[in-house]
Amino acid sequence: MGEPMEMNDLLALAEKAREEIDVPWDDVRQARVHRRALEAFREEEAAGDTELVREDEPEVPEEVVPTVPLRGWPRWIWAAAAAMLLVGFGWASFRASRSAPAVASIVGFSDGSRSMLYGEAEVQVLKDENATVRVRQHQGRVRYEIEPRPSRTFSVLVQGVKVTVLGTVFDVYVHDGRVEVKVTRGRVRVERGEQVVILTAGDRVEMAAGIEGEEPAAEADVPPTPVASASTPPPRAPALPAVEAPKAPEQGAGGGAPDAATLLARADAARASGSLDEAARLLRRLVATHPRDPRVTLALFSLGRVERRRGHHQAAAQAFEQCGAGLRGDAMAEAAASWIAAGQPSKARAAAQRYVTTYPEGVHAAQMRALADGN
Amino acid sequence: MTAALRALPRPDEPDDATLVAAVRAGDDAAFSALYRRHARAVAGRVYRLLGHDAALDDIVQETFVHGLRSLARLEEPAALRGWLLTIAVRRTHRHLAKCYRSRELSDALRDVQPRVGDARARDEVHALYEALAKLPPKLRVPWVLHRIEGQTLPEVAEVCEVSLTSVKRFIKQADERLRRIHG
Secondary structure (H helix, E strand, O other): OOOOOHHHHHHHHHHHHHEEEEOOOHHHHHHHHHHHHHHHHHHHHOOOOOOOOOOOOOOOOOOOOOOOOOOOOHHHHHHHHHHEEEEEEOOOOOOOOOOOOOOEEEEOOOOOOOOEEEEEEEEEEEEEEOOOOOOOOEEEEEEEOOOOOOOOOEEEEEEOOEEEEEHHHHHHHHEEOOOEEEEEEEEEEEEEEEEEEEEEEOOOOEEEOOOOOOOOOOOOHHOOOOOOOOOOOOOOOOOOOOOOOOOOOOOOOOOOOOHHHHHHHHHHHHHHHOOOHHHHHHHHHHHHHHHOOOHHHHHHHHHHHHHHHHHOOHHHHHHHHHOOOHHHHHHHHHHHHHHHHHOHHHHHHHHHHHHHOOOOOOOOOOOHHHHHOOO | HHHHHHHHOOOOOOHHHHHHHHHHOOOOHHHHHHHHHHHHHHHHHHHHHHHHOHHHHHHHHHHHHHHHHOOHHOOOOOHHHHHHHHHHHHHHHHHHHHHHOOOOOHHHHHHOOEEOOOOOHHHHHHHHHHOOOOOOOOHHHHHHHHHOOOOOHHHHHHHHHOOHHHHHHHHHHHHHHHHHOOO
């Protein structure tokens, strides 16, 4: 037997399995099992032996992180919060018991956001002001529930990784030299060195931890702009691959980092000249460095087209998906077409269904309805 | 309208908590509505754990029948999907353990492999599931839940009913064995 497979290769293989396995669960099968299940359910109900306690019933539901009501917090938490305010948000660490991974303590912030610490988790509030909230997480698992507030930047620094909140609920877990970020709702931006990735609801990223204190700097590169509201949640879509570090310094017209307009113009020029790799790189950089710019949707749509021309249909579909319901649904329809080209019909049907639901009278409605119906 | 379209929650549909209350009151239509809403998610998780679909129908059926009959133990009706997924994972675990003990699984996998959409990834994913079939379920299930399903370690620990330390150890052991098999 040769050398063991590299760990990164194994993780990539698991990712591939997650992305590519096509569950054979069509409408016919769903209906067949439904009939069987309903018959069995009726029979067992008729037999009268309800409320059986079975060994595979969970004690608590899957949502591992229970919601802790604001009312009823222990008094000491309020006292701790007050003490933090008095000392100007200096060092304050919160340790929990080393037993079960339950919520052990809660740290509240002045804007109504809060963080729930599990097990051995430990955080330090570096700053809690109107415009900026900054937290350093030293260890353990913490769930952050952040109040949407466009004028405020909320970031978590954790062992060389910076997580910037764009209005969301997410978990950060530090363990065994790795940092894991999982988004439940909304979006976050995760940075390590020059690598940047935007996570949306349902996404998870795990990476090797860096050095504490060497997180990417400055909120200045994340201009505060509106976040998704509860009535228009951002679309769930796989995150784009991490952005590669630029090969050479790129500057905008004023000598600083290029703005969104500059990047978009350069990407258009690259695309027009046939430099598709360069166009894709520039568009990804725009999305990563200006996530709240109003041109992001257009950049993602362009990225989808570039990836399609490169023959990367899955990446194209992911880019179109991230456009959400923008561009009058064209992106949703393009996503469905790209999923078909990528050989993933179930995802294509899902995208088509979203289109039909959102734009029942849209220009692509007939085509999407047929695709959603499996024709 | 297809079942796939019906499965999508619509604004005019009652939420899970309402339907759970109706099932508790003996409403078959509520049972069907919950099934249509959650069956695909349950089937997906079971299929990726099994790597084949020989027992998929049975496990999905059992999950709904027994999960919805035991609703009295569900404290938060809105968290129904998690409840069902946990039951499905535990049933799948038991199924895998039984097959592993009787060595049915490796025989079955000679002919049955997970369906893979992208032809370029097919051989690699099939090889992964062949390797997974050589692991005992106590290593395999946590590994798939964490590495493929994307659950956090505390979530895996809870679903598998073991400590966080044990989950870390099991996943590490699975990592090492899979890397050796693929080496």
